[in-house]
Amino acid sequence: MSGFKVLQPGLLTLIQDAGRFGHHRIGLTTGGPLDALAFKWANRLVDNPMNSTALEISIGGLVLEAETDAQIVLAGAEMPLKINGIEQERWHAHRVKAGDKVEVGFSSQGARAYLAVSGGFQIEHSFSSSATVTREGIGGINGEKLQQSDYLHCHPPGEHRAFRLPEEHRPDYFDDISLRVITGYQQHAFSDYQKRLFFSSEYTVTDRADRMGYRLEGPEVKPSFDGILSEGICHGAIQIPADGQPIVLLNDRQTIGGYPKIGSMIAMDTARMAQLLPGSRISFEEITIDDAHNLHCLAHVRFNNTEPDQVD
Template sequence: MKGFKVVQPGLLTLIQDGGRYGHHRIGLTTGGPLDAHAFKWANRLCENDLNTTALEVSIGGLVLEAQVDTRVAVCGAVMPFKINGQQMPRWCSHRVKAGDKIELGFATSGARAYLAVAGGFEIKQSFSSTSTVTREMIGGLQGQKLQPGDFLPCQSSYSGALWALPESEQPDYSRSPTLRVVLGYQHQAFDRVQQQLFFSSEYTLTSSADRMGFRLAGQAVTSTMSGMLSEGICHGAIQIPADGQPIVLLNDRQTIGGYPKMGSVIALDTAQLSQQLPGAKVCFEEISLELAHNILCLAERRFVTTDVLRIA
């Protein structure tokens, strides 16, 4: 069988495709890449469908041994990327041959990188997706993060073109992001003073941050709601629990919850948030639903029309 052997799995490396949709009714969350922008670029540079199965490498420390001739690309956080000990550029595709050693060191900027392989990793789907959700123990390899000795099958694809994303188009993860928010119907549970406090304050990312959500610390805000029934929760929802400290919910969030919500962070900005480490500063900005749609459409158009450089 052809593919990659996991020599060292890193702190948290997960198999992910575009996400698991249509199963909230049975309590299964979406999963998928926290930074969909970097994930899609890794696949595009390997000439894959944009939802093709790849690896999400959090913090770093991954070492793979190729047992196939193919092409790979690494996009996302600034992690030292080596092939056979030689430093290689990210945001472009590279050829590897059987026996080659692929290493991702520890991130110096950003938190998550994505490693794609031409044709994708051939992982059996679970509930219509290969995305790993460890809490639910589904997807990936038995619902677990990668372990030493795991094998990631894929096909040979060595002779295709190699591509690079121009440096001017590569994101800068060192900036403190401003998270754009569409207000939800529960925003009326926060009076105008509380809303002004929320949108004019700076928050710090705490160590309580994982794929379920990021807890922030800063100016507390209070709601007039004393209790509510649990209801479905969307990606990017900003829950305000009793202590008044916001929680931004992400891909592996629970499907229902009972805290009041200020609104939802748009997907482009949850991707930026996912690249931050504890101690990072963020702030929030209210935007309209119409502007959110325009921002998304323009970003998708830019992705499609961005010219990549053929390097081989």
């Protein structure tokens, strides 16, 4: 066989590709990487297509044994990477050989890291994607997080270019950040005072923060009504439930919901938020949809124009 054996699965390691799109109509959510930028860099640094299947490691603790020769890379949160007990640079492709032990330690900054292998992990697709959504029991291996003794199949060794991302291009993962929000049509359910309160206050990430959504704690925001007819929910939607504490919905969100929404966070910033641990502080900044389009286009151009260094 050609692949990696899971010796220790870590706290929460999930098999993910770019996500499961086009299935909301039957109630299946998107899944995919919480930090799409780190995920894309992980694949790019081992010369993979952007949708190749990788591992999303939350907090850390993953140990694998290679049973193939391959290139691997770890991108994202500051989790130490060791190969055969020797610490290696993150954001840098490394050769491993059959019998090598790959360890990802626990994070000192940030919450999610992505381990990619040359050629991608070979996982059977469910509804056009390998993305694991444990709430729905779909994707990955039996719809579950990684388990001890799982086997991650890979392509046999081949010729792949390998790269390193220079430090000046690597993202920083801060604990105190401002996140950009586009207000939606339901903003009219909130008075001017309530909107000013929301956009001028600081909120704390609670321990109820997961792939479905980040529950925040801070000044209560109250809409003029308690609920609406259930409707489709977009990625980054900020729901305000009865207790007035915002919930930012993420990749594994339910596809419909009935809480009023003050707006939606842009995808670039949901990725930054998903790198926050409980206790981190955030604030919100209102931007227009035109601003959001410009930011998205600039980020796309920046990613494509950033040339990593090729390594031997």
